[in-house]
Amino acid sequence: xxxxxxxxxxxxxxxxxxxxxxxxxxKKALLVTGKNSARKCGAFDDVVxxxxxxxxxxxxxxxxxxxxxxxxxxxxxxIFKQNQCDFVIGxxxxxxxxxxxxxxLTAANNLDIDHIYxxxxxxxxxxxxxxxxxxxxxxxxxxxxxxxDTALNKKAGFxxxxxxxxxxLVDPAYTLSLHRSVTLNTAIDALSHLLEGLYSNKRxxxxxxxxxxxxxxxxxxxxxxxxxxxxxxxxxxxSQASLYGGITISHTSTTLQHSIGYPLTTxxxxxxxxxxxxxxxxxxxxxxxxxxxxxxxxxxxLGIDKNSFFAWLDSFEMRFEGALSQEFIDEKIPEVxxxxxxxxxxxxxxxxxxxxxxxxxx
Ligand code: NAP
Ligand code: FE
Numbered sequence: 213x214x215x216x217x218x219x220x221x222x223x224x225x226x227x228x229x230x231x232x233x234x235x236x237x238x239k240k241a242l243l244v245t246g247k248n249s250a251r252k253c254g255a256f257d258d259v260v261x262x263x264x265x266x267x268x269x270x271x272x273x274x275x276x277x278x279x280x281x282x283x284x285x286x287x288x289x290x291i292f293k294q295n296q297c298d299f300v301i302g303x304x305x306x307x308x309x310x311x312x313x314x315x316x317l318t319a320a321n322n323l324d325i326d327h328i329y330x331x332x333x334x335x336x337x338x339x340x341x342x343x344x345x346x347x348x349x350x351x352x353x354x355x356x357x358x359x360x361d362t363a364l365n366k367k368a369g370f371x372x373x374x375x376x377x378x379x380x381l382v383d384p385a386y387t388l389s390l391h392r393s394v395t396l397n398t399a400i401d402a403l404s405h406l407l408e409g410l411y412s413n414k415r416x417x418x419x420x421x422x423x424x425x426x427x428x429x430x431x432x433x434x435x436x437x438x439x440x441x442x443x444x445x446x447x448x449x450x451s452q453a454s455l456y457g458g459i460t461i462s463h464t465s466t467t468l469q470h471s472i473g474y475p476l477t478t479x480x481x482x483x484x485x486x487x488x489x490x491x492x493x494x495x496x497x498x499x500x501x502x503x504x505x506x507x508x509x510x511x512x513x514l515g516i517d518k519n520s521f522f523a524w525l526d527s528f529e530m531r532f533e534g535a536l537s538q539e540f541i542d543e544k545i546p547e548v549x550x551x552x553x554x555x556x557x558x559x560x561x562x563x564x565x566x567x568x569x570x571x572x573x574x
Pocket of ligand 2 (some may be wrong): 344349401404405484
């Protein structure tokens with residue numbers, strides 16, 4: 213089954229070109245952003261200009277930090293309701309957009325902090341608009357929102373069809389202001405989503421052309437983008453790849469690859485994409501016997517073999533800088549095994565698998 217209810221407008225002036233659809237969503241928007249980058253990259257001004265042309269009012273909620281937490285969602289939902297907003301616009305990387313999704317669902321269903329993940333309580337939502345300013349998560353085309361429960365010190369996502377954005381306005385120009393490290397980490401997140409589209413037991417051949425093209429765009433353009441941060445054509449390639457990654461996981465979900473990364477982010481502040489990247493080779497080796505044909509077909513499409521792919525990954529020198537203890541590993545194994553992504557693996561993941569993945573970082 214192929215299902216993607218998001219209207220996607222991609223390319224130069226995507227926000228301006230989306231005005232016809234923005235006009236149908238209501239009279240007042242809650243704009244959800246992080247602290248600085250939405251303004252810095254020009255997306256905020258573009259959105260505000262279009263809204264004022266359409267006489268749509270807005271309220272700004274610019275309090276979303278990286279890895280948004282449940283308290284932020286509750287705060288945003290309260291502001292949404294106090295101001296009687298009609299829809300949300302998330303402008304930023306995955307963090308503000310995921311927060312915007314959760315705010316819409318929390319406000320629409322009057323959820324308290326203990327029920328934000330309770331998808332059975334999701335009966336309706338407000339329209340969600342996503343304006344991505346990074347090129348990694350693909351959240352503009354997914355039904356997921358990844359949040360951190362600070363009380364449990366745990367990062368986890370929920371997925372529900374009501375969390376698909378109604379509208380995704382994707383202009384790669386916004387990513388021109390990304391620093392080198394965020395460019396790398398977010399591209400590796402997108403790469404991870406694309407590979408997980410092959411690892412997942414929900415993989416589907418209908419998606420393989422998208423996955424192959426997405427991986428090829430990253431393989432051919434990432435180093436060039438990192439050496440030429442202000443070159444639009446490389447930004448365009450990475451934004452497309454990110455979108456393909458989102459479309460992929462909206463169908464296949466993510467896997468152990470993401471579940472391993474979440475504890476590294478909460479405990480050691482490792483950026484999300486990097487957390488995937490530092491175990492990417494180990495993960496590919498683990499999945500290889502189960503999806504050998506699919507991965508070999510991907511390498512054939514790229515015109516390389518698995519070793520060359522690994523050498524290319526090595527060229528980015530992704531490293532884990534923290535100090536992993538055995539206690540940490542013992543504590544996190546049950547958390548990883550209980551994560552909802554475990555249902556998507558083509559084999560039964562064991563304690564030993566997780567221990568050896570974490571141990572590879574010591
Ligand atoms: P992010 O956490 O949204 O942002 C990372 C940093 O980049 C922030 O400091 C942000 O600044 C800055 N930034 C964003 N856009 C910028 C721009 N155009 N120029 C300069 N700086 C910019 O990063 P992300 O990697 O996009 O999102 C990661 C989150 O998404 C994680 O929580 C991850 O788990 C989640 N995720 C969600 C999905 C999904 O399907 N829902 C999939 C994968 C990952 P500001 O704080 O000032 O904005
Ligand atoms: Fe991700």
